[in-house]
Amino acid sequence: MPPNPTPTDEDLMERYRDGDAGAFDVLYGRHKGGVFRYLARQCGQRATAEELFQDVWMNLIRARTSYTVTAKFTTYLYRVAHNRLIDLYRSQAGAALASFDDEGGPQLDDVPAARVDDPAVSADVRQQARRLLQLIDGLPAAQREAFLLQQESDMSIEDIALATGVSRETAKSRLRYAVAKLREGLQHQS
């Protein structure tokens, strides 16, 4: 059986844990875009997203020696990012946390909207994509998070539940609500 030419994320992280700096380069290249977009669209500010982005990866670097494969690497990575976002929300205001803490209650619609006019974000966005981003930005934070995790890291519902620290049913419900709203928004536009 020929060896797998594409090492898994977990293999790369273990190699980095054991001292292979090149493995981290590969791992970073795979996930830097997804993590960055997840953070940028969750927090709505690019500068803040960059700061959070650096914190997430630095936390990963510092914790490399204690890394053990207990779940998918992406779940581990986005769990770190999720925790950094929670810290950010707590430092800004407590309002945004309501959408994370409230399972079935009223969903927040006042999450800071993404800055679509940001040159780094809107330069290459098409019309439909721009609309989609607007719709994503308009989602409650918890639903947006579930949708972004699914799109950026190709997570399953179980992985989303693990990364966000909620039950599987809650994660599934959030995702369903998010997709339904986005579809409805896109259809309404067309």
Next chain:
Amino acid sequence: MSETTHSDFARDARLAAIYRASAEDMPPPVLDAAILAAARREVSSRPRPAGVSFARSWRGALSIAAVVVLSVSLVTLMREEAPEVVSPAGEEALPADSKLKSSIAENNDEAGGEPRRGRETETPKSLGLKPSHSMSSSGLVMPQPDFRGPRVQTSKDASVGRAEPAARGALAPAKRRDGFAADVDSRNNRAVELKPQRPLAQPDAPQEFAQAPAAPKPVELTADKQAPTPAAVSGIVAGKNAPAKSAVADTERERDSSQSAPDSLQGARTKKELGNQSAPAVTSSNAMPTPRLAAPSAPATATKLDSNVDVTPEKWLERIEELRKQGRLDEAKSSLTEFIKRYPGYRLPDSLRDGIK
């Protein structure tokens, strides 16, 4: 609605395609460089979690090594605390036991008339004061200074030291004369006593007595097969030089001794009858009729008990049993009493317990 339907609903392909078209945001290159540099610094500063990888890679080997070390330690500990259990026939662990076996083998060899000059010359000082019958199993005991009885031979008489080698030679035939039964019989009683003083006798032995085993005369053996030693010992004590004898003569004497094994028992009884004679008298008086007039039971008993201390409890009990079977109940009782003191929790055989009682 099935789970698949839920998943299909959640994964909208059209939404995904549109999202991918917009997902071009990337972190700035400066941030990438900073993070990658930090990752390399981390690896270079702490190259490898040595503890974890070492434990993982050597876990099996360390486990095996630990088991081996533990086993060796356990065996060593057991050997130190209970040598008879680990190596019952070990020379180092049980010198007394091995000596017993060698003594038995020697007695068996004696039946074939094989001479043993080496052992004769090792007979200790006190040999001259002991009945010849007791010499048969002299190899059973280790030296125990605490229980060593008063030395019968005093150093003030230089002739005593000289007499020893000759006495050794004179008494050795009688020792070999004993059969195995007599050997076992007298194991605790007399012959055992000879061993402790061997180191004392050897330095004193002059060169001219190196051939002391040849001292006894064949005539003496003829006159009294039980005691070839009297004339020799008394002659030596009187300052006479023991005539040197050839190895052939010695061999003949040994044969005579081995043939007269039953007489050794009588010799033992004679010892008891004459046991009131004191040791100094033996060593200093020419009128002493026989060196069998040994310092009797006090030192002998002490050394006998001492000899039992060094053997295994099983061997000790065997000796007591032998004494009991031979009707020497007093000795058996005393030995058993000493045994119980030494091994309070040891379970005694029913036969021995009932027999002594």
